[in-house]
Amino acid sequence: MDTICHIITKLELGGAQEVALHVVSHLDPTRYRAVLISGPGGLLTEEAQRLPHVEVTIVPALGRTIHPFADLVAFIQLTKLLRRVRPSIVHTHSSKAGILGRWAAWFADVPVIVHTIHGYGITPVQPRWLRHLLLMVERITGWITTQWIAVSQADIEKGRAWRLFRNNVLLVRPGIDPRPFQEGLVSTDRERLRRELGAEPGTRLIGTVACLKPQKAPEDFIEVAKLVTQSLPNIRFVLVGDGELRATIESIIVRHHLHDCVHLTGWRRDIPAVMHAFDVFLSTSHWEGLPRVLLEARVVGLPIVATNVGGADEVVVGPAIGELCQAGDITGLANTLIRILSSPVKPSESRRADPSLLPREFHISETVLQYEQLYDRLLNPDHDGMTHRLAA
Numbered sequence: 001m002d003t004i005c006h007i008i009t010k011l012e013l014g015g016a017q018e019v020a021l022h023v024v025s026h027l028d029p030t031r032y033r034a035v036l037i038s039g040p041g042g043l044l045t046e047e048a049q050r051l052p053h054v055e056v057t058i059v060p061a062l063g064r065t066i067h068p069f070a071d072l073v074a075f076i077q078l079t080k081l082l083r084r085v086r087p088s089i090v091h092t093h094s095s096k097a098g099i100l101g102r103w104a105a106w107f108a109d110v111p112v113i114v115h116t117i118h119g120y121g122i123t124p125v126q127p128r129w130l131r132h133l134l135l136m137v138e139r140i141t142g143w144i145t146t147q148w149i150a151v152s153q154a155d156i157e158k159g160r161a162w163r164l165f166r167n168n169v170l171l172v173r174p175g176i177d178p179r180p181f182q183e184g185l186v187s188t189d190r191e192r193l194r195r196e197l198g199a200e201p202g203t204r205l206i207g208t209v210a211c212l213k214p215q216k217a218p219e220d221f222i223e224v225a226k227l228v229t230q231s232l233p234n235i236r237f238v239l240v241g242d243g244e245l246r247a248t249i250e251s252i253i254v255r256h257h258l259h260d261c262v263h264l265t266g267w268r269r270d271i272p273a274v275m276h277a278f279d280v281f282l283s284t285s286h287w288e289g290l291p292r293v294l295l296e297a298r299v300v301g302l303p304i305v306a307t308n309v310g311g312a313d314e315v316v317v318g319p320a321i322g323e324l325c326q327a328g329d330i331t332g333l334a335n336t337l338i339r340i341l342s343s344p345v346k347p348s349e350s351r352r353a354d355p356s357l358l359p360r361e362f363h364i365s366e367t368v369l370q371y372e373q374l375y376d377r378l379l380n381p382d383h384d385g386m387t388h389r390l391a392a
Contacts, residue, residue, distance in 0.1 A: 002379055005035040005087035005110075007078070007101035009064050009094045011042030013241075013267055014211060015292040016093050016118035019174045019367065021048055026368045029053040032375070035085055037078070037101075039063055043267065057081060064096055071100060078104035089114060089375055095121025095134075099141055106144045112378045116149040117159065118174065119289030119310055125214055138164055147378060152290040152311025170374065174292050175364035180272040181299040193277045198263045199236045204341055206235065207278040209271055209293050210285070212243030217307075219245070220284035220330055222252045222262060227334035229261045232341055237262045237282075240274055275300045280340060285309050286327045295362050297322075305336050315362075 004027060008020050021044060024034040035055045036048060039062030049056045059081065061074035082090065082104055090105035091114040092098040098115045105113045122134045139162070142148070148169040150156045159165055185193065191201070199205045206228070210216040218239060225237040239249070239262065246264070253262050268274060275281070281297035281304050288310030295315055297304050304322025306312050307329070316322040323340075325332035360366055 001031065001033050002088040003033040003035060003085060004375060005037060005082065005085060005090045007037045007090060007092045007097045009062060009097040010039045011044040011048055012211065013043050015174055017044055020093050022364050023368055023371055024054050025051045027372065035087060037081065062097065075100050075104055079107050082108035082110060088112060088379055093118060099137060102141050102145060112146045113144060114147045114149065115145050117155050117289060118151055119155065119287060123287050135162055147374065152314055154311050155289055172367060172370045173361045174290055175362050175367040176292050176295045177364050178299045178358050181275060181296050183272065185273055185276045190277055193273060197238045197277060203234045203236050204279045205238060205277060206280045206282050206337060207238040207240065208282050209240040211241050212245040212249060215285060215287055217284045217286045218249050219252060220328065221282065222249060222258065223330045224282065224284065224334045225258060225262050226256045228337050231338050235261065238265060240265045240268055242266045275302065278302055280305060280337065282337065283307060284333065288312060290314065295358065299358050303340055305333060
């Protein structure tokens with residue numbers, strides 16, 4: 001039995017984490033021994049530790065921020081752990097765990113090293129010197145990477161432009177399970193939930209689900225809410241999520257006197273129901289891989305207004321699904337919402353007749369299947385000529 005070891009920085013509520021958890025818990029236990037390694041402090045840690053057939057280990061020094069001493073300690077801890085576990089494949093997720101985990105695997109003589117790009121850690125908000133440094137580190141780490149996986153075609157194109165990889169990259173979507181989102185709410189339950197979110201009868205509800213961190217630009221969400229509520233009556237904005245920018249967002253709401261128009265719910269686990277309570281879905285991210293929340297909104301049939309970042313245009317593929325604006329274009333996002341909300345047809349009435357339609361490539365079961373097929377090819381290279389490892 002081959003041991004497959006997934007490494008991720010932190011098991012917070014997010015797309016990369018949910019995909020990693022689903023994959024390790026759904027690998028065939030008769031063929032694979034599943035191991036999951038993460039840093040501490042994630043909201044999903046306890047859930048991960050309850051997964052059957054998955055061995056979970058927390059590395060105390062593995063954190064999200066760059067800290068040379070702590071990162072060195074984390075690297076040493078990871079290397080020792082991998083030497084003890086002796087996996088056939090190490091599969092890393094996220095930028096920090098991707099660098100430390102791949103090098104730890106290399107020093108531990110792991111034969112196959114795989115990395116999934118859930119959006120790059122090289123972002124527009126970083127100073128130029130840091131972006132160049134991180135790009136150099138990614139290129140060098142690419143020398144020891146057997147196989148890259150991207151969640152969007154946009155990330156493949158960017159990675160090739162940055163010369164991170166050649167042909168050893170595969171597109172595997174970060175799928176979702178559409179079934180919970182296909183189950184609509186009866187009208188009484190929907191109205192009850194809408195009242196809980198602050199929407200009285202006749203109020204249109206614009207919502208998002210996002211971690212309150214710079215990548216998701218929740219400040220832009222509030223600025224859009226300000227413009228829209230100044231132009232239209234009976235509008236309510238709801239931000240489902242929490243994170244490091246919570247206090248900043250609360251202060252912006254107070255400064256703009258939006259406490260009657262914007263509601264912060266914190267984290268919720270009834271996201272399918274919440275999605276059905278919304279009238280329009282708004283995403284203001286400044287960078288992404290492929291946002292799974294757009295897939296969820298698409299299944300529900302919500303009109304989507306989002307920023308055109310990462311693989312967003314691979315999900316929002318036409319006006320029947322939604323409209324895209326440039327990242328940071330607060331006026332453009334607001335005007336698009338105003339146009340949709342001013343239509344004589346209510347957004348909730350314009351939903352597609354069959355919102356269950358979602359291409360197979362975006363189903364989480366397809367994600368697991370493609371990962372298993374990839375592992376088989378990498379572990380049996382003689383079958384298709386693939387090599388276990390690129391030369392460093």
